[in-house]
Amino acid sequence: MPESPEVQALAEEVGARLAGRSFADADVLEFRVQKTRARPLSSLVGERVDRVERHGKLLDVAFANGAHLVVSLGRHGWARWGGADAPESTDASEKTDASETTGALEPASAPTAPDPAEPPPPALAALTFDDGSTLELTDAGGWVSLGCWVVDDPHDVPAVAKLGPDPADPAYDRDDFDRAFGTRRKQVKAVLQEQESIAGIGNAYSDEILHAARVSPVVHAAALDDDERDRLFAATVEVVREAIAARRGIRIADLKAAKVAAMRVHGRAGDACPRCGDEIRDFTFASTTAQYSPTCQTGGEVLPLRDGGD
Template sequence: MPESPEVQALAEELRARLRSREVVSVDVLEFALVKTRARPPSRLVGARLEDVVRHGKYVDLVFDAAHLVVSLGRHGWARWASSQAEGPAGGNTPPALLSLGFDDGTVLEFTDAGEWVSLSAWVVDDPADVTGVASLGSDPTGPDFVRADFDAVVRGRRKQVKAILQDQKSLAGIGNAYSDEILFAARTNPVARASDLGEGDLDRLYASTLEVVRSAMDARRGIPIAQLKAVKIGAMMVHGRAGQPCPQCAGTVRDFAFAGTTAQYCPACQTGGVIL
């Protein structure tokens, strides 16, 4: 799932390449992804791109006539049409479900590699017209994010800390992968309730949240979008590394089921040896 560091890098590459370009064609191959049926993406033909920004895990293409807000969901991503041959290892190139052609010949394609379509798109006057954007919590990568913002959504809650980190209404932009990395860096049990954490635990969790997502955002900046997924995977300490040695101790990274997917942790570092 693309998270804030990768979506930010995507937004910056789209902005650099497409700003001031005019849309000359729009092709929707999967109409289920369009959530504003009265305002289909085809209405963007003739619009000029003014900016590309990120809201949590949403990418917002700002045109002079409207915003095209895209949620990449669990398996969505974007590519330049000329780079299709660079698809994932094994040649299983995901299909383009939405494409936009621009007046310089560039074609931007949004894809989805899942068994079900998680990609979504809205054409709106204001990104806040998208419910998911309007309800986003504070973004830990933002320069104005401070400890009070963190405490307001974490301190004292009886919810599991991993669930809080992934809750977009609490903290914007963090998903399964970076929540695993944050909790490992903080040496925190992912299923512990936030209300059970002491001051030292909260201090470490706050510091790790900032360090993990902000350093990842800096590290992804400037990497071509076709390479971002591989770079993200390669940078993970525990996420996606079940069965491998822990990078910090003599233990072994393990899987556990969480929110309909799998997550990873080190029992020796995070749970006092308890297997989740």
């Protein structure tokens, strides 16, 4: 699932290329991606792009007439340049959810090389602009998770309206963090991924944050002591902001591979923890696979493979 650092880099590249350009054509190959049927993507033809922004994990293409094209990339969605700018080989970074991470620490390995036998994910919509640029919106999943809305205000999109404070925002502070966690009897990994509480973090970055903070993914927020809360707040801000800085300037075809390469624990089950040397372990959390270091995070306890995620 794309998370805030990669979506921020995507927004910056798309904005730098398309700001000032007019929308020339919309080719929607999968009707289910259009969530505002009364205002299809084609209703924006002729309008000029003003800027491109990010809200949590969502992309917002703002037009000069006040309209917004909001794109939710869902679990397996991404974007790529098409037409003459189409990549020569498959973007291997399109293929993963279980192997993504970053953090306040250095990358663990180089990006995985593309597999030429793996077909590229299908483009469900292609957006063409007056300079010939084509932005393809893809979805590599078995079900359509990509979604597009044409609205007057991005907050008209429910997923944007519900977003909590974003740790990438310079104004994000300890009060925002404490409101999210409070004394809730909910596992901290679940709180980190709860978009209403903290915007932009998913499975990969929550693993990285918890590892950096040396906090168990299954401990309840109410059970955190003051030192653990301090470490978790610091890690939340540092991991997200440093990942955004690290992704900046990487072309969008390479962003997901760069994310995979930067992971310290997420997607690295069986490897040695880069801090303590213990074996990184898997556990299942809310229908996804997550990773942690027993020595660093759970006092040596190996978590059951399957967890309820409460």
